Amino acid sequence: MVQFYKTHKKEMILFLIYLLLVPIFEVLNRPIGTIHDLTTVIDDKIPFLIGFLPIYHSWFPFLIYFIIRTMIKDPKAYRSMIKAIIIGLVFAYITFVVFQTTVPRPTVSGNNFLELWLQKTHMIDNHFAGFPSCHVLTTTALILGVDTSVQSSKIKFFVTVYGLIIIATTVLVKQHVFLDIPGGILYAMIPFIFFHIGEKKVDEKKRQE
Numbered sequence: 001m002v003q004f005y006k007t008h009k010k011e012m013i014l015f016l017i018y019l020l021l022v023p024i025f026e027v028l029n030r031p032i033g034t035i036h037d038l039t040t041v042i043d044d045k046i047p048f049l050i051g052f053l054p055i056y057h058s059w060f061p062f063l064i065y066f067i068i069r070t071m072i073k074d075p076k077a078y079r080s081m082i083k084a085i086i087i088g089l090v091f092a093y094i095t096f097v098v099f100q101t102t103v104p105r106p107t108v109s110g111n112n113f114l115e116l117w118l119q120k121t122h123m124i125d126n127h128f129a130g131f132p133s134c135h136v137l138t139t140t141a142l143i144l145g146v147d148t149s150v151q152s153s154k155i156k157f158f159v160t161v162y163g164l165i166i167i168a169t170t171v172l173v174k175q176h177v178f179l180d181i182p183g184g185i186l187y188a189m190i191p192f193i194f195f196h197i198g199e200k201k202v203d204e205k206k207r208q209e
Contacts, residue, residue, distance in 0.1 A: 011071045014082045018067075021089050028096040029129040036101045038131055042178040048106050049172045050114045053121070056169040059135055066142055066159055074149035076199050081145025084192035088137045092187055101130040105174050118173070125175070133176045136184025139163045144192045 071078040105127055108115050146159040170176040
């Protein structure tokens, strides 16, 4: 463990920064100024499928496991990914302050396991701070990071497919509206491309020295 820390000290500091950013979401997930509703006709056509709720909630364990795995397998790809997540979240939080949105939610009054779980989700996770979706932002950065890493094609395929399913669940269980998805993708892709290019330039510079 000590050797791992010495080898991955910078990577672990970045991971800690990310973990410290996570709780800030709950502070901002409340009415702040003018509240905007980004619901479109697309949302009316998206079905409410409560059966996807377990996959929606698998997001954080999935994310943490493959972040750590990428840190170990390919620190360079990890750095691009985790920096994109950190910067993406910072800009997302700024957006929540200056452009707060709300997410209309279906009324669920049943008492089966999934319905009770969704009711609990609604109690814990407020329906503000929707755009961009942090679920989508972090999952997109993870997919990009794993895809550009040295991990096996099977791992890349699994992370991509499962990640896309998680992104879809954000609207299928009505925790987000459709526009929150492209917002989350952009907030992840732009910083990831920037940091990925930066890592390549560092590699080229090292090879030339």
